[in-house]
Amino acid sequence: MKKIRVLQVIPALTLGGISSVVMNWYRHLDTHMYQFDFISFNDGPLRTEILALGGNIHLIPTIKQKPFEHLKALNDILSKEHSYDVVHVHNSFKNGVLLWLAKRKGIKVRVCHSHTSGVENKFLLPFMGVFKAIVMRASNVHLACGKQAGEFLYGHKPFTVINNAISVQRYLADSNDTREIKKQFLLPKHKKLVLHVGRFSLVKNHQFLLQLAQNNALDPLIHFVCVGEGPLKAEFAEKIQHENLQGRFTLLPATPEIPHLLQSADAFIMPSLFEGISVALLEAQAAALPCLISNTIAQASDMGLDLISFNPLEDLSPWLAQLNKLPSVNLTSEKVTQAFFTKGFSTESVLAQLTDIYNSCDIE
Template sequence: MGEPIRVLHVVTYMGRGGLETMIMNYYRNIDRNKVQFDFLTHRDERWDYDDEIEALGGKIYHLPRLNPFSPKYLKALDNFFKDHKEYRIVHCHQDCMSGIVLKYAKKNGVPFTIAHSHSSNQNKNLKYIIKLIAKRSIPKYADYLFACGTEAGRWMFNTDNFTVLNNAIDTKKYIYNEERALDMRRKLGIEDKFVIGHVGRFRHEKNHSFIIDIFREVCKKEPNSNLFLVGDGPLEEEIKKKVYDLKLEDKVKFLGSRNDVYDLMQAMDVFILPSLYEGIPMTMIESQASGLNCIISDKVPKECIVTDNVKCISLDESNSYWAEEIIKSKNTIRKNLYNEIQDAKLDINSNAIWLQKFYLNNMAKGDLAWQNSQYLHQHTIEHIY
C-alpha cells in the first residue's frame, strides 16, 4: 500500500470546540492508511487535541493570527503554500475568512480547495462588516463548498450550491445507560440533584448570561438544582462573576473543557441551548443521542432536531417561562435513541466513509471529472445522503 494522501485542514486552533470536535470525529474514523489529516493553525500555543493529532500521525503547522490587512500574515500564508507543494487538497474552516486562505492556496497551485461553513451568523462587533465583505470572495477561490447545515451554507455562501457534511458523532459512546448514569452521579456527588447541563464555549452566541438568569428562576422553584457548564472561553470569568454576585456559586459547576462529555451527559437531567445563533451544534446531536430532553432557543436551526426530545422556545419568552419548561423535564424516563440517530444519518462511521471517498476520488479523477460527478456541484442544496 502506498502513502496516504494528506489533506490540510485550516483552522484557528484545535481546542475542544464544536468544529474542532467534528473534524476529530472524522479523523478518528477515516482510514488513515488512505487519508491523513494535517493542520494549519493560527495560534502558537498547544491546544486540547494536539497530542491526539500527532499520535494519529498528523502534522501541525502554525501561522500568526489571521489578519487580512497584515502584510506579515499574508506573507507568512503565501510562504507556507510555496514551501508545502505536497498538499493537493486544502479544507478550510475559517468561515468568513476562508477566501483569504484559499486565495493563496490557489495562487500556489493547490488543485482542490474546500470552504466549510460552521455558522449561520457572526457576532455583531466591529469586525462584522469586514467579515460580510470577506465572505463574498469564498466562491471565487473554493472548488467545493461544504456546510454543517442548510442555514449555515446559505448564510455563508449566498447560494444553494453547496454540500451538507453532517456533524456526525460516535453514537455508541452517548447511548443512555442507567447503571452508567447512576455511577457518574455518585462520582459527581449529585445523586439527589436536578441537573441542568450546557456544553459550549463561553462566547457571546452561546448566551451564558441568559442561562444563569434562567437557572436563577429554576432555583426558586427547585432549590435542589445544579447547573453544569462544560467548556471554556473568553467570557468565562464574566459569567463566574455573575454567578458569584447572584450567590449561586454552590449550585453552578464550571467543569471546564472536557474529553468525557458523553459521561457527563449521562449524569444530566436536561440539556439547554438558548443560543443567539448556531450552525448545527454538535452538542445537540450528542445530547439527543444521550436520551436527554433538550430545551433550545428558536435561533438554533431546526435541522438539528432529530428526535422527539426537543422543545424549542423563543428568546422573547420570560426567564420564568424557560424555567418552567426546564422543570417539566424532571424525572423524565430516558430512552435509548440509537436507532433515531442512525436513521438521521448522523453516526460517524458512514459519514467518514463518504468523506474518505470524496477525498480519494478528487485525487484519482481530477478536477474536471470530479466536478461532473454524482457527489457535488448540483444546482440545489445536496446532503450527503
C-alpha cells in the first residue's frame, strides 16, 4: 500500500496547544502507512522528535513577516515531485493562501481545522468575512476541535468535530513521591500548588491570576505555578515584582514535564477569555485535579468526572471560595480512562476518524 504523505501546518514546534495535539497523532500512527511533514513558523523543542519519527520540517516566515518569501516557500514545497496527498492546516483562517495554493497544485485532500472560538487580535475582525470565505472555498474537509470552534469558523455550514484526544495514561495520578519534581522546579514544599498551563497571551488572561493573588481573602497557602512562554511573559513577571507577589507565583518555561507537574499540583486554573477544547484542561482532568475555569470555555471540555467548576470572570468570589476550600479527589484510574473513552477523547477513536479522512484521496 502506498504511503500517504500529509503536510501538517502548525504555528510552532513548541510544547503544548495545537502542536501537542498533532504530535499525539503522530506518535500513535503507523509510520509505515503515513508520513507527516510539517510547515511551521517558529522553531522549538519538537524538532528532534519529529525528525526521529521520520518527518521533514519546513520552517518558513509568516505571510505578515515576509510575504514574498512566504509565498515562494509555499510554492516550492507544494511543487515538489510526488508532493503531498493531504494538506492539514491548523491555523485555520490565517492560512487561506496556503489552502488556495494547495488546491491550484491539485492536492486532493485539503483540511481546514478550527482550534479556536474567537479572535485574539481584534484588528483582524473587519477581515474575518474574507478570511473565512477563502478557507471555505479552498478546503474540502472542514474540521473543528469542538462545536463552538466549528460554528465560529464555518457558521451554519457542515463540519466534523475531531476531539483533542490525549494519551490519558501519561497523566493519570499516581502515588509517586513528588518531592523530586518540586525540587527540580524550586516549588514551595508546604504550599497548595495551583497550576496554570498556557501561552502568555491576552486570551489566557493571566491578569486574572494577579487579581486573585492580590485579594486579602485568598488563603495564604495558595501558590500559582504558571507554565509556558509567550509575548506577555516578561510583562507579567514585572507586574509580580511590582505588586510584591513573588511569594504567590512561580513562572516556569514550557516543559515536557507537564505530567509530573500536574501530579504534584493540588488544583488547576484556567481563566481564559475564550477557549475551545483545551488540551491542558483535558490533561488536568486526566490527572484528577480540581479545575477552576472560566464559563467562557467550551462546556464540552468537561469529561463528566465532577472535577470542573465553571466560574464568571466578573466575580472573584466563587474563585476565592473554591481556592480556599479545595476538594479532595478520589477517582480510580479506571474511571478516568473510561470517561475519556466514553466522551470520544481517546487516541484510538480520534485516529480512526483521522485516517478515514486521510485515506479519502478521491475527494473532489
